Amino acid sequence: MKKKALHQVFRDTLPVLTGYLFLGAGFGILLREETGYGISWAFFMGLFMFAGSGQYLAVSLLASGASLISTAIATLLVNARHLFYGISLVDDYKDAGPRKNYMIFGLTDETYTLVTQNQPPEGMSRHAYCFWVTLCDHIYWICGCVLGNILGATLPISFEGVEFVLTALFVTMFVEQWLSNTNHRPAIIGVMSTALCLLIFAKELFLIPSMALIAILLVISRKTARRDVCA
Amino acid sequence: MHSIWIIAVAAVVTAATRFLPFLIFGQGKKTPDIIVYLGKVLPYAIMGMLVVYCLKDVRFLSAPYGIPELLGCAAVAALHIWKRNTLLSIGVGTVFYMLLVQFIF
Numbered sequence: 001m002k003k004k005a006l007h008q009v010f011r012d013t014l015p016v017l018t019g020y021l022f023l024g025a026g027f028g029i030l031l032r033e034e035t036g037y038g039i040s041w042a043f044f045m046g047l048f049m050f051a052g053s054g055q056y057l058a059v060s061l062l063a064s065g066a067s068l069i070s071t072a073i074a075t076l077l078v079n080a081r082h083l084f085y086g087i088s089l090v091d092d093y094k095d096a097g098p099r100k101n102y103m104i105f106g107l108t109d110e111t112y113t114l115v116t117q118n119q120p121p122e123g124m125s126r127h128a129y130c131f132w133v134t135l136c137d138h139i140y141w142i143c144g145c146v147l148g149n150i151l152g153a154t155l156p157i158s159f160e161g162v163e164f165v166l167t168a169l170f171v172t173m174f175v176e177q178w179l180s181n182t183n184h185r186p187a188i189i190g191v192m193s194t195a196l197c198l199l200i201f202a203k204e205l206f207l208i209p210s211m212a213l214i215a216i217l218l219v220i221s222r223k224t225a226r227r228d229v230c231a
Numbered sequence: 232m233h234s235i236w237i238i239a240v241a242a243v244v245t246a247a248t249r250f251l252p253f254l255i256f257g258q259g260k261k262t263p264d265i266i267v268y269l270g271k272v273l274p275y276a277i278m279g280m281l282v283v284y285c286l287k288d289v290r291f292l293s294a295p296y297g298i299p300e301l302l303g304c305a306a307v308a309a310l311h312i313w314k315r316n317t318l319l320s321i322g323v324g325t326v327f328y329m330l331l332v333q334f335i336f
Contacts, residue, residue, distance in 0.1 A: 015321045035234075048242040058241045065233060068240050075244040081280070082245070086252030088273035091262040093253070107249045109281055116274040161329035167285040167300070168307045168324040174278040175311045175320075186272040190279025203287055214276050215269070222268055 008121035009132045016110045017140045019166040022159060024144020025151070027055050032149050034063040039149050046145035050106055050138055054079050055145075080208050085112040096127045103127075106134035108141075110166060117173045189217045295336040303328035 028042045035041075049055050057078050061071050085107045093100055111134050120129030178187060197210040256266045282304070289297040307324030314320070 011318070014318060018325075037234075041238075045238060045242075049238070049245050051245045054241060054245050058238060061237050061241070062234050066237060068236055071237050071240045072244050075241045076248065079245050079248045081277075081284070082248035083252055084273055084277055084280075086249055087256070087266060088270045088277065090252055090256045091267050091270050094257060094262065104249050104253055105246060113278070113281070117278075159329075161299075161332040162325065164300075164303055164328040165321060165325040167282070167304065168321040168328070170278060170281040170285060171304050171307045171324070172311050172317055172320045174282050175308045176315070176317070177275055177278055179312065179315070181275070186275035187279050190276030191283060192279075193276075194280045194283035198283060198287055206287070207284070210280060214273075214280065218269060218272050218276060219265065 002123040005121040005124040005129075006132065008124075009129065009136060012114055012118050013133055013136045013140070015165055015169045016114065016137050019110065019163065019169065020137065020140040021144040021147070022162045023052055023166070024141050024146075025148025026163070027052070027059070028145045028148025028150070029152055030056065030059050031062075031145075032152055034059050037062070039146055042145040042149035043142060046142040047138075050108060050141055051079055052108065052141075077204060077207065080211065081109070082107060084211055084214075088116070093127075093130075096130070099127065099131045103130055103134050106138050108137060110169065111137045113169060113173055117176065185221055186218060189214055189221070193217060299328060299331040299336050302331060 024046065027046075031037050031042055031045070045055055045058065049058065054075055057074055058071075061074065066074070086104065089104075089107070089112075093103060096103055114133050114137075115130040118129075118133075120126050124132075174187065178184060181187075193213040194206070194210040197206040197213060200206070201209055256263055262270075286297070286300055286304075289300045291297040303324055306327050307320050310323055311317075311320035
């Protein structure tokens with residue numbers, strides 16, 4: 001593995017490093033405060049779940065001693081957006097080899113964003129790049145969860161607002177796509193459908209209708225998209 | 232003990248949301264046409280979805296009316312259109328937002 005290529009992976013994942021350390025720490029702190037669970041719980045939840053909003057949700061489920069059925073349903077509602085990542089990568093990850101299962105396991109919002117938006121550096125295959133990005137993100141996340149759990153609320157308050165780094169990552173990638181493409185229909189469909197469903201449905205429920213609406217509109221616009229390609 | 236089960240169920244359901252599409256559509260030699268098409272256009276739609284998703288907890292009807300978030304996003308977008316440097320847009324945008332929420336709003 002070329003050192004330069006790995007250096008590029010680190011550079012690409014830097015925003016995620018920042019975001020995950022702080023968001024993971026937020027989770028670690030919350031876990032200790034709400035349930036009293038320590039480092040090993042924070043570590044294993046980060047290792048086996050590797051899901052930001054999913055783990056925050058799990059804390060409240062743990063604290064309230066939720067039933068397994070409601071745990072399953074609530075987790076599904078929060079994490080349903082992963083279904084989209086899988087659908088869009090089925091073909092791409094098809095021949096990813098022995099690392100494929102791990103790459104699928106690690107498909108967070110941020111990992112998905114990086115592997116779909118960035119090109120692999122020279123001397124590294126696309127699948128190797130996706131694997132290293134996934135692994136780095138996973139390590140950052142676990143470090144954040146554990147560190148937050150250890151340091152607890154002693155973290156300086158002046159970091160307020162740092163979680164915006166992940167919003168900034170998505171906005172940047174959105175703008176980058178907009179600038180490098182002439183067909184803006186999918187981007188507009190994505191924003192409008194989600195915003196519309198957020199207005200109509202409760203905050204906990206809007207994701208699945210948004211995804212359904214996006215899929216339907218994209219399929220409908222397929223014919224016209226084809227015509228655009230031919231023209 | 233019940234806690235371990237809660238975590239196990241949450242972990243399995245989370246993994247299921249990630250693996251399901253591959254199990255359903257990735258088995259045959261050839262990926263279905265419609266999935267190949269969605270694979271091409273979904274990344275664009277998903278970025279839009281994620282931007283809105285990140286802003287879902289912002290309350291626009293009470294102070295500070297989501298102004299820090301909107302200014303932050305606008306700064307990131309403007310900077311990126313201007314310089315097109317990913318780390319710069321994200322880094323400066325985040326620091327700008329932190330200054331807004333800590334000192335102004």
